[in-house]
Amino acid sequence: MKYNFDEIIDRKSTFAEKHAKLKELYGSSELIPLWVADMDFKVAQPIIDAMKDRIENGIFGYTMRPDSYFDDVCEFQKKRKNWNIDKKLMSSCLGVMPSICMIIQKLTNPGDKVIIQTPVYRPFFNAVKQASRELLESPLKEVDGRYYMNYEDLEEKAKQGAKYLILCSPHNPVGRVWSFDELKKLGDICLKYGIKVISDEIHSDLILWGNKHTPFASISEQLREITISCISATKTFNLAGLQSSIVIFPNEELKHQFDQMWDKLHVEGNNCMSIAAIQAAFRHGEEWLEQLLKYIEENVNFVKNYFDKYIPKIKVERPEGTYLMWLDCRQLGLNGGQLTRFMTSKAGVAMSSGTYFGSNGEGFMRMNVACPRAILEKALEQIRIAVSEL
Incomplete structure (x- = not known):
């Protein structure tokens, strides 16, 4: 239509x-x-129709997330980005930023150094500082209005003992869709200095002018093993008020630690309306x-x-x-x-x-x-x- x-x-x-x-x-x-x-x-319209059908049921009690939920996520990522994801390594969360905050809280220690590339989404700053971790800012290079990663500065920050890097890909606010080569060069630095990556890819379906988004974890097996990827249907399909996202881990141990923290907070399952909306979005929203x-x-x-x-x-x-x-x-x-x-x-x-x-x-x-x-x-x-x- x-x-x-x-x-x-x-x-x-x-x-x-x-x-x-x-x-x-x-x-x-x-x-x-x-x-x-x-x-x-x-x-x-398919999202609206799916939510109307769910409303007509008239009961909005505790709702389990069906196995098909992650199947739909995987199929969409495969079709749009040629990214093969193991659904056993996926978790659901309230949003990308809650995920990043929890990852930093659970998987780093007080005083650990975390790199961000500025100018960048302000909650990245807060997620690091509020967890009592040390923030290392690596400014992007601006050349005639276009921004580039500053690899020399990134390596200097890496030498300071950084444990994690939060990658914004595509980048908010400067609008860069990082190329494969740019991301590979960043990955080489991370591998050289033992830095793990939290990759915020919430805008990864909003790609313009024939550009191509490369999931950071898809570049190589080595990079997949050090990357936690955060994605969401909510930015793509304008569903942010439903507060839902997906986190993709490199191994079951990290996924278990993440899930365990949410279990302790009794945050379980999805909002019942978000299941209907997100499955409809991934199946019928293209x-x-x-x-x-x-x-x-x-x-x-x-x-x-x-x-x-x-x-x-x-x-x-x-x-x-x-x-x-x-x-x-x-x-x-x-x-x-x-x-x-x-x-x-x-x-x-x-x-x-x-x-x-x-x-x-x-x-x-x-x-x-x-x-x-x-x-x-x-x-x-x-x-x-x-x-x-x-």
């Missing part, structure tokens, strides 16, 4: 975070919210997904062309993956706090401040373009007017 991604749907009445927290975080509830990384699109990716590409082009033509002081590159655009606002001459206040008070648009992703995000903003184009048109026009009056 043909999906209408131009449809504007009221989310305020559903307590959507991007609306509900505007006043608290940005000072006004009337801003255009382009900050939280979820989509303003209705999900695939038609929607392919149309979504095309629409996101068109949105990216629209935003890129608008900035180039009407707001050239703000530089933007097309992301290779995700629906997030990294805006270089440094020519505006505003620091992090000033830039955020300018965008909210003058332009009426709420975006994520670059400093949220690390100190090397100063002067940048992250824009979520997974929304109807009419919303982007309004936001961009407001930004254009505000910049012209700056």
